[in-house]
Amino acid sequence: MSDYEIIVVGGGHAGIEAALAAARLGHKTMLLTLSVENIGKMPCNPSVGGPAKGVVVREIDALGGQMGITADRTALQFKMLNSAKGPGVRALRVQSDKLEYKAMMQYVCTHQPNLTVLAGMAVHLDVADGSVRGITLKDGSRITADAVVLTTGTYMAGLNMISSEVTPGGPDRELTTEDLSASLREAGLRTFRLKTGTPQRVFTKTIDFSKTPLEPGSTEFLHFSESTRPQDVRSPEQQISCHMTWTTPETHEIILRNLNKSSMYSGVVKGVGPRYCPSIEDKLVRFSDKPRHLLFLEPESLQMDTIYVQGFSTSLPRDVQEEMIHTLPGFEHCIIKKYAYAIEYDAVDPIQMMPSLENKLIRNLFTAGQINGTSGYEEAAGQGLLAGINACMKLEGRKPLIFGRDEAYIGVLIDDLTTKGTLEPYRLLTSRAEFRLLLRHDNAEQRLLAKGHEVGLVSDERYEAYLRKMDDLSALKDHLRETVFTLDDDRVYDYLSARGYDEYSHTGVNGMDLVKRPKVTTRELLETIGEEPDAELAAKCDIDLKYEGYISKARKEAEKLQAMEQQILGLDFNYDEVDNLSLEGRQKLVKYKPATMGQASRISGVNPADLAVLAIAIRQGKGRRTKENEI
Numbered sequence: 001m002s003d004y005e006i007i008v009v010g011g012g013h014a015g016i017e018a019a020l021a022a023a024r025l026g027h028k029t030m031l032l033t034l035s036v037e038n039i040g041k042m043p044c045n046p047s048v049g050g051p052a053k054g055v056v057v058r059e060i061d062a063l064g065g066q067m068g069i070t071a072d073r074t075a076l077q078f079k080m081l082n083s084a085k086g087p088g089v090r091a092l093r094v095q096s097d098k099l100e101y102k103a104m105m106q107y108v109c110t111h112q113p114n115l116t117v118l119a120g121m122a123v124h125l126d127v128a129d130g131s132v133r134g135i136t137l138k139d140g141s142r143i144t145a146d147a148v149v150l151t152t153g154t155y156m157a158g159l160n161m162i163s164s165e166v167t168p169g170g171p172d173r174e175l176t177t178e179d180l181s182a183s184l185r186e187a188g189l190r191t192f193r194l195k196t197g198t199p200q201r202v203f204t205k206t207i208d209f210s211k212t213p214l215e216p217g218s219t220e221f222l223h224f225s226e227s228t229r230p231q232d233v234r235s236p237e238q239q240i241s242c243h244m245t246w247t248t249p250e251t252h253e254i255i256l257r258n259l260n261k262s263s264m265y266s267g268v269v270k271g272v273g274p275r276y277c278p279s280i281e282d283k284l285v286r287f288s289d290k291p292r293h294l295l296f297l298e299p300e301s302l303q304m305d306t307i308y309v310q311g312f313s314t315s316l317p318r319d320v321q322e323e324m325i326h327t328l329p330g331f332e333h334c335i336i337k338k339y340a341y342a343i344e345y346d347a348v349d350p351i352q353m354m355p356s357l358e359n360k361l362i363r364n365l366f367t368a369g370q371i372n373g374t375s376g377y378e379e380a381a382g383q384g385l386l387a388g389i390n391a392c393m394k395l396e397g398r399k400p401l402i403f404g405r406d407e408a409y410i411g412v413l414i415d416d417l418t419t420k421g422t423l424e425p426y427r428l429l430t431s432r433a434e435f436r437l438l439l440r441h442d443n444a445e446q447r448l449l450a451k452g453h454e455v456g457l458v459s460d461e462r463y464e465a466y467l468r469k470m471d472d473l474s475a476l477k478d479h480l481r482e483t484v485f486t487l488d489d490d491r492v493y494d495y496l497s498a499r500g501y502d503e504y505s506h507t508g509v510n511g512m513d514l515v516k517r518p519k520v521t522t523r524e525l526l527e528t529i530g531e532e533p534d535a536e537l538a539a540k541c542d543i544d545l546k547y548e549g550y551i552s553k554a555r556k557e558a559e560k561l562q563a564m565e566q567q568i569l570g571l572d573f574n575y576d577e578v579d580n581l582s583l584e585g586r587q588k589l590v591k592y593k594p595a596t597m598g599q600a601s602r603i604s605g606v607n608p609a610d611l612a613v614l615a616i617a618i619r620q621g622k623g624r625r626t627k628e629n630e631i
Helices: 013-024 053-062 067-073 098-110 179-186 249-257 280-286 318-325 377-396 409-420 444-455 460-482 490-498 511-515 522-527 535-546 548-565 583-592 597-601 608-619
Strands: 004-009 029-033 047-049 075-081 091-096 115-119 122-128 131-137 142-150 159-162 165-168 191-198 201-203 242-246 294-299 306-310 336-338 341-348 365-367
Touching: 004 013, 004 131, 004 377, 013 029, 013 067, 013 098, 013 115, 013 142, 013 377, 029 142, 047 053, 047 067, 047 377, 053 067, 053 091, 053 377, 053 409, 053 444, 067 075, 067 091, 067 098, 067 377, 091 098, 098 115, 122 142, 122 179, 142 377, 179 191, 249 280, 249 318, 318 336, 365 377, 377 409, 409 597, 444 460, 460 511, 460 522, 460 535, 511 522, 511 535, 522 535, 535 548, 548 597, 583 608, 597 608
Parallel strands: 004 029, 004 142, 029 115, 142 365
Antiparallel strands: 047 091, 075 091, 122 131, 131 142, 159 165, 159 341, 191 341, 201 306, 201 336, 242 294, 294 306
16 A cells, blocks of 8 residues: 555645645645745746736636635735737736745645645656656655656756856755656656746845836736635735836847856756746847837735846846846846846656646656746646646546646647647747637636536535526626617716717617627616626626627637547557558657547648548547557
């Protein structure tokens, strides 16, 4: 009998969600972390959410995860991004109190039934007969388990770099190990090097904020978690504003003059950096035509006198950092508390994992977060939650929880990783989701809550409350359909006339048709006749009605994709039995081992003719697929 059913290695955002999910589903779980005090640490930006990422946090909450709850209750500021644009790109972002966030996550983990938290370093993955058996710690002790979830972040063979100064370590030069990734390679896994970085932290009192424009939050009640109530969060009056500044020609001149001293450009860095969150020197090289780059000034905690200079990541020497930061408006006399640095680390090629996040080569081994080549707290947490759930599903003999690209941003993320892989730190973007109008901030519960309830992480009470809310939404739409608004009513006339709609006949128009018009909203329309609808339901009604045609079209496209996802290939599909595949198509299919025809269609090099040949082969029963190897 194993010591634990599930061991989660790593106490970052992925590890927290994996461990809590496994424990809450009733499995004896261990969370192994280098330091209990660093569980939930925010080593980079002190914020949660943003474009696409904010929707992921909503999805985590709809599945019964923790990130949204903690982000709400420890937020310094709430802001809905892209609020003037369509609902497919709107996303919530909160400025976090990093110390409060960490403290809450530590409390939740250390008080969770079925979860043991242990400080220690894993140096070896124990594997026998193609299945994981547990881990070995640095002190030589061995802990056995039926399943292992690796969420090591940037701590595998980590290197901190400031110019030519290279120091072994994870974030803030914390402990790191080369032994664990070496043991993964011994077991047959491919690893590769990636690079990320972080900017300076500057003493708040040394910044002249009169030169830095204010970036206030939103005034309405916003939240990631449906369990959050207005009294749980800071009111708009209590929220802490951010600021922004920008680089100057002097900044650019200093950076370009010292480019050869950067770890990235001097040859010290071997890994590939993030394309969508580059260092400031990388920005200047790539976007040489830009006269300036915006920087956002983010408070780290009410308990700290520091500002995070978002967008100013670098690995230039300390003296150059001093020179360049003093050229920023408002920073002429600033004092740096912590210098920027780059960090390089080992990641595992994500092509080697199944959509369930289980490894293809080692049974019952799951990976989540930056070890899979991703960047970002939110991407890590989403993977961690799915890895924890699916480790439980595997041990229980249940079907894994896998999302399609039309069901969740988490599904887009995992599908991209498992079908395309990555050569750089992967970041979720709204542009990666072809069905982003279906994957909105407002409908995360509609998409995923039933699945979270079925798995067992969403309580009956919450699910029943959701069903009541959906009944209320349906009733609101019926009320709009049945209510006729006429221009004979002065209140209605004044409202519609102000929006350019005074052409309606006095016989009247029903509310549903009116809400479909630009500038007309459910809430305002009903308020003209003295009603006060629920604000969130009214906003949801607006989106459903105004974008009804676009949503319907997107669903039809998604149905075509779903049909291809039903055509199972499986890990052991024998492509040698399939005639007439192109050479490149055959090579790519053998390498990536797609789970379904849908996944196969998204692999670069597999052309439509290859898909047609595969479809015929499936109908003819070729490929010798076995049911136990289907994903």
